[in-house]
Amino acid sequence: MTPFSIALRFAALALLVTFIAVPQLFAQVFEPLTVNGAPAIYNHGNLVSLTLSHLRTVFVATFASVVLAVSLGIFVTRPSGLEFLPLSRTLVNVGQTFPPVAVLAIAVPLVGFGETPTLIALFLYGLLPIFENTLTGLTQVSPLTLDAARGMGMNGRKRLVGVEIPLALPVILAGIRLSLVINLSTATIGSTVAAKGLGEVIIAGLQSNNTAFVVQGGLVVAMLAFFIHDLLSLVERRAAQRIGA
Template sequence: MRRGRLIGLAVALALFLALALQPGLFTPLLSLLVEPGTPLVYTRQSLIALAVWHIAVVASAEAVAVIVAVALGILVTREKGAEFMTLARMTSNLGQTFPPIAVLAMTVPLVGFGFQPTFIALAAYGLLPVFENTVAGLRGVPATTLEAARGMGMSKRAILMQVELPLAAPVILAGIRISTIINIGTATIGSTVGAKGLGEVIIAGLQAGNAAYVLQGAMLVALMAVCFDLAFRSLERRAFA
């Protein structure tokens, strides 16, 4: 299973790099989608540069989402913080309650166009999977294990850092994986407010009625999501097997 996953990752990564660095290799396929004479390869921006921007906004937003969501998950699973569960769940659910495009519409007047509104929308959208998995992971730690840790004289902080979080880590990492994959697809809408990313290719295709551009952008985003999904799954098995 692990070998098959690594082979799948290598194939997906190779296809992604080929499409980003040498899109001309795919012109026979793209030519089937448009009328003769229609541009086939998006050349306004470097595809690999757009992919790097796409990853950058997702990674930065995901980092904030993970920090906030894990902190909230720890808080509400403590005895003194349990009363904040409803508030924490409402906070982490904000991104799912409001569509990302609505968050963009609300944040653009405040922070302007480009990276910032996309970052805010993705950070909010990525909270819920990480928060819920953090809570589930921490609550899933066996009570007998916690009792044994207390019996050894470990402090609450030591129990959290050395027992609870390591045992909950596989579930938390699964939440981070889900959140990241969701945001890789969601980040495409950032191009509607001037953020650089692969959504720029898709939107350019939609505006020009060019299905070849749309397919290029969609394939790159899909392959990126597959690469990250397989990489996270391999990390989960390698780290927690």
């Protein structure tokens, strides 16, 4: 990245943090989007609290997806787990087969309203890209590299930890990045089942016909997704550089 693009990113990040912390400073910017004297800035909750709740929900669900999807990916690439690959693919595809709204509709009667049904929906929705990228990364490790590791006396566990996972890490991180960014936007629907998050701002705007609220919620989610995508892309590049890819 050029110094200009880096400076631009820092400026955008500073602007986002300022808006979340002190949104009233931007009231004049959003006033043209209001009608009939409606408030220009969301005033039914604290944006800092909603943003932190939104991020917590997304990160917890994604972490759970990473643990299961990576574990499954490792298991089905071992000789003892190859026969379970079709079953594993079927399981991780459940989240993509059923849209998050449908998962919420099923989960609410079972676990009630709040954050839990949203966590379940995001967890299921985030499995597929992580699982498939784990499979891709591990199966693309060169057989010659693995033979060299065996020749050095490394057993299966040491080959996995010391050779396969480090070489597959950039691809696995790409899957995690994709899952995380998707879940950041998908988490907004959690507010329909009383989960705290930035979806509250968007839904409040839709219910009151206040475009300013909708734009505010959408912009914060979009900018968070951009910066998290950017950060994880940087981590991927660093991981790829370490293995000479």
